[in-house]
Amino acid sequence: MTVTIIDVAREANVSPSTVSRVIADNPRISEQTKRRVREVMERLEYHPNFQARNLASKSTKTIGVIMAHSTTLAFQNPFFPEVIRGICSRAHASMYGIYLSTGGTEDEIFEEVVSMVQGRKVDGIILLYSRVNDRTMNYLKETRFPFTMVGRPYQFDDEITYVDNDNKKIAHDMVDYLYQRGHRQIAFIGGDLNFVVSTDRLEGYRQALIDAELPNSDDYFIQDQAFKEKGNKSIHELMQLAAPPTAIVAHDDLVAYEIVRYLEELSIRVPADISIVSFNNHALSAYVSPPLTSLDISIFDLGFEATKFLLEKVQNTEAPVVHHLVETNLIERESCKNIG
Amino acid sequence: MTVTIIDVAREANVSPSTVSRVIADNPRISEQTKRRVREVMERLEYHPNFQARNLASKSTKTIGVIMAHSTTLAFQNPFFPEVIRGICSRAHASMYGIYLSTGGTEDEIFEEVVSMVQGRKVDGIILLYSRVNDRTMNYLKETRFPFTMVGRPYQFDDEITYVDNDNKKIAHDMVDYLYQRGHRQIAFIGGDLNFVVSTDRLEGYRQALIDAELPNSDDYFIQDQAFKEKGNKSIHELMQLAAPPTAIVAHDDLVAYEIVRYLEELSIRVPADISIVSFNNHALSAYVSPPLTSLDISIFDLGFEATKFLLEKVQNTEAPVVHHLVETNLIERESCKNIG
């Protein structure tokens, strides 16, 4: 039924080995036989069997992509399609395919990664998140399996290749940006502190307050979980402080949209009464009301570069550890007001 | 280095065949030996080699997911993560993995599908789109390779299993909804007519106008391409008609957001001056201003069901052709006004 290397060999009057070498474009085969064999391959509509190739050559030409546990960052968030687009773009250029993790819970994801690694399903893995004390990451590190991360690892920094934004710095810059526009009471609505991206941004925010000698009360910081559970209440409380903030930094545009809505309920207008700035610059942030000032974090590049460095590792086990920071770009729209 | 079935066999004092049967949980093996073999597998940290298994058993336990050519529907659109979530959920339940297409252009995608099929990379394929005269779909149909589609195929309806919304009906219903609220001049901003979803919705819209004996001028229909190229101009023209619409149906929420913005530029308020309703109900549609009345099309279910039917096909070549319509649900928010 299926045409194999043997059929091609017979038809072209060469050995299977030669056909195999033609497929790999081995330079030791004469152009003449190459041409002849290729002709036969075309005529018989021969396509190499992926599985057989992988088994014999001990490589798979595919990379595994692991998303964070789905209730958190991954879904409903435009980050995902965009980072995948970056990954696919780079992978495709090197003829690599993408194998996607499908697990729901953290344990399922871990099991899937183990079976990807042990079962030789993929040549390398990209972790699309960085979590504090992540079992999956520790496993990959210990087995010395090629992997890269989108996001700075919590520890073992010097052993792990990753791609990230400079989250501490961009959060610091964001506060400075507000400071320059006259803001002195600056609140921060953070992300899930189990993810390093969230702790980094929080740290950058805090450091910026210290550096600018601004009030640094815990009242100005709202945790992800508190916000998720009772967002309107927490915003309510925030605005009822003796010195309510004049500006809010949100961990993500989705969070910013929600804040705007809760403020609306309180008849507080953005940016007239309070300014909001945010990170990640979703495609829709130009369309919300008011259009959101947000930091573009180059999601495509995060995926692209993570893949690039992974492929280097796959092709060369001795490839050096790389920490690559991707550029960001503040998109100023209408959610922030100068009160200087 | 890697521990194989042979190592396990030796250690457990059985033959490799027996180990293989234990892996497959073959009922002909005694519970006692199963237990013994499993113990050894655990102790040696044995994991079956995926490639070898696939090669020998001629199945891959993975399904290929093909997105539309990326400039069009697929990216920046929350449809993608959500449909993937549905696919992963169902696939994971049957221990299937996901192989994602990475191609950029239509030709690249086609080549990738051919190599997935011929190279036996996957057991079946899900097409995440339905396009008019699609080479990839024709290829799958002709090779009789198991596949399902998210979206009604352009032709060969009776040979192809697909999952879809009833796009003609929901577009018809949308017009009826506006009609009941007093609207008589109803415009439609459509999607890319190369996709069946767009032609179906357009047809439903047109039929509804006819059924309700409403004005059915071409001036009330704006094509996707015209809108993309000069959206503000086309909305401008629309509103300067002798009888401008009192309501607009948008093909997608993203389009609706853009329309709202262009209307704003013209100082036309939604819903005070004009109503807007839309399809797909993105997660953010609650946050835009005004919150958008939109039809939830159950994206997760589309992915889930497409996968379910695909797996049935994979497991049974004789599985009947199925056309499954997924429920929709109108989410009423504040972009539509009753002018009756």
Added chain:
DNA sequence: CTGAAAGCGCTTACAG
């Protein structure tokens, strides 16, 4: 209930 043997479709030293 279990084993010996052939085979899945390739790749890759080794030999010439």
Added chain:
DNA sequence: CTGAAAGCGCTTACAG
């Protein structure tokens, strides 16, 4: 420049 042979790590009739 090309071929014969072994091997990648499994599965699966077949035989007992």
